[in-house]
Amino acid sequence: MGKAIVVTSGKGGVGKTTSTANIGTALALQGEKVCLVDMDIGLRNLDVILGLENRIIYDIIDVVEGRAKLHQAIIKDKRFNDQLFLLPAAQHADKNAINEEQMIELIGELKKDYDYVLIDCPAGIEQGFKNSIAAADDAILVTTPEISAIRDADRIIGLIEQTPIKAPRLIINRIRKGMMERGDVMDIDEITRHLSVELLGIIFEDDEVVRSSNKGNPVVLDPDHISSQGYRNIARRILGDTVPLMTLKEEKKTIWQKIFGKK
Amino acid sequence: MKQAVSLKGIKEGYQLIIPASASLRSVLEELTELKTQLKKDAHANHQIRFFVKTGDRRLNEEEQKQIIQIVEDDYFKIDSFESNVVSIEKALEWHNQSSPTLEVRNVRSGQLLQTEGDLLLIGDVHPGGTVRATGSIFIIGQFKGIAHAGFAGKENAVVVANFRYNAQVRVGDNVHIIEQKESDEGHTDESEFVYVNDLHIIEISPLEQLKVIRPEIGKYAGGLT
Numbered sequence: 123m124g125k126a127i128v129v130t131s132g133k134g135g136v137g138k139t140t141s142t143a144n145i146g147t148a149l150a151l152q153g154e155k156v157c158l159v160d161m162d163i164g165l166r167n168l169d170v171i172l173g174l175e176n177r178i179i180y181d182i183i184d185v186v187e188g189r190a191k192l193h194q195a196i197i198k199d200k201r202f203n204d205q206l207f208l209l210p211a212a213q214h215a216d217k218n219a220i221n222e223e224q225m226i227e228l229i230g231e232l233k234k235d236y237d238y239v240l241i242d243c244p245a246g247i248e249q250g251f252k253n254s255i256a257a258a259d260d261a262i263l264v265t266t267p268e269i270s271a272i273r274d275a276d277r278i279i280g281l282i283e284q285t286p287i288k289a290p291r292l293i294i295n296r297i298r299k300g301m302m303e304r305g306d307v308m309d310i311d312e313i314t315r316h317l318s319v320e321l322l323g324i325i326f327e328d329d330e331v332v333r334s335s336n337k338g339n340p341v342v343l344d345p346d347h348i349s350s351q352g353y354r355n356i357a358r359r360i361l362g363d364t365v366p367l368m369t370l371k372e373e374k375k376t377i378w379q380k381i382f383g384k385k
Numbered sequence: 386m387k388q389a390v391s392l393k394g395i396k397e398g399y400q401l402i403i404p405a406s407a408s409l410r411s412v413l414e415e416l417t418e419l420k421t422q423l424k425k426d427a428h429a430n431h432q433i434r435f436f437v438k439t440g441d442r443r444l445n446e447e448e449q450k451q452i453i454q455i456v457e458d459d460y461f462k463i464d465s466f467e468s469n470v471v472s473i474e475k476a477l478e479w480h481n482q483s484s485p486t487l488e489v490r491n492v493r494s495g496q497l498l499q500t501e502g503d504l505l506l507i508g509d510v511h512p513g514g515t516v517r518a519t520g521s522i523f524i525i526g527q528f529k530g531i532a533h534a535g536f537a538g539k540e541n542a543v544v545v546a547n548f549r550y551n552a553q554v555r556v557g558d559n560v561h562i563i564e565q566k567e568s569d570e571g572h573t574d575e576s577e578f579v580y581v582n583d584l585h586i587i588e589i590s591p592l593e594q595l596k597v598i599r600p601e602i603g604k605y606a607g608g609l610t
Contacts, residue, residue: 276493276494276513280494280495280496281495318509
């Protein structure tokens with residue numbers, strides 16, 4: 123029996139979908155069998171980030187309404203050897219096309235076959251959010267160091283606390299080292315203390331995330347990038363490893379490193 | 386048959402003692418009998434007051450009315466019904482009014498924590514979070530949201546907290562906006578309290594003043610008042 127984890131944030135644009143794609147891919151790289159479920163019905167884009175857009179034949183609403191079998195709708199990511207799968211959202215329906223009971227049944231089905239089921243939650247706290255958390259065993263909360271995202275995250279934690287899900291774990295995304303060091307934004311400790319939830323990981327701002335997402339390759343596939351390292355650490359922590367947090371300090375090159383071009 | 390209801394003369398009139406073990410029907414019968422007896426004996430031309438004591442029994446309104454109907458007339462008057470017991474509902478109401486509710490949690494954005502009586506919150510009130518009590522509110526933790534004391538209209542309620550962040554305090558119908566204190570200048574880490582003064586204006590005072598301004602806080606009697 124697998125585990126269903128919902129990736130949520132409240133506010134839009136903080137990196138839920140990107141995080142879902144990358145954590146899912148990182149878990150698959152660790153040898154887990156993962157299914158990603160896009161719940162952003164009407165505004166799907168998890169498939170785009172994974173580069174699977176052209177493979178969609180059936181979607182989650184087709185499954186719920188009985189037009190397709192579950193295994194017909196699930197898309198296999200060919201880059202992995204039977205490790206990563208996607209259940210795409212519908213584009214021609216809205217968030218009310220599915221309800222909590224159907225979700226619980228659907229995710230229950232998926233948990234039988236997969237080690238991890240990652241649910242990409244839509245922004246907001248309406249039906250789409252309710253559906254997404256209804257079937258989850260665990261929650262990952264994505265926020266950025268911006269006050270608006272943190273405020274929404276706080277609201278989401280409050281809502282999740284009212285469900286049987288245990289306290290969500292936090293990812294602080296898009297951290298700009300310089301700004302945080304100068305104190306322009308809340309630092310990692312402040313955010314974690316304010317929200318009083320467990321910190322799952324931090325992701326530094328990295329142009330490569332957008333660049334690789336645009337090509338349909340999650341950034342985590344390339345281990346050289348700082349954001350990729352962040353997502354890999356998060357995946358390992360989900361699996362129960364103890365991985366130290368990446369440091370915030372900007373490394374200053376010594377004169378010798380500059381001369382010899384070392385990193 | 387042994388009489389269940391007994392009559393006892395006191396200064397103010399008569400105590401009518403109805404033991405809890407007696408069935409109501411026989412009590413009513415006895416009362417009717419007693420009434421005719423008393424009527425015969427009574428020579429007084431002034432009103433006689435009765436105080437009904439029901440021991441460990443609580444009479445509901447219907448039952449009280451029945452007894453009143455039997456006993457009362459031009460000269461006989463029932464002054465009060467007294468019993469040694471109260472309903473659980475009433476007891477809880479007193480309990481909630483007189484003992485503060487202790488909550489150990491954070492009140493997050495969008496959440497509402499509401500209590501009867503006083504509230505002691507150990508934890509933070511986040512921006513967008515609301516705590517509300519019919520009595521006073523005491524916050525141990527960072528207070529950045531909204532605290533509404535005496536929301537059912539109790540104007541002598543207070544809010545005790547550390548007012549150093551942006552927040553809003555309401556007492557009864559009065560609202561007070563608290564601006565975040567800039568830098569360390571002029572701010573203390575100490576708690577203060579907000580209350581409504583005699584002119585119905587909200588004021589903040591240092592905690593030492595609490596005992597002077599609201600001496601009744603912390604001295605709740607509770608119970609039958």
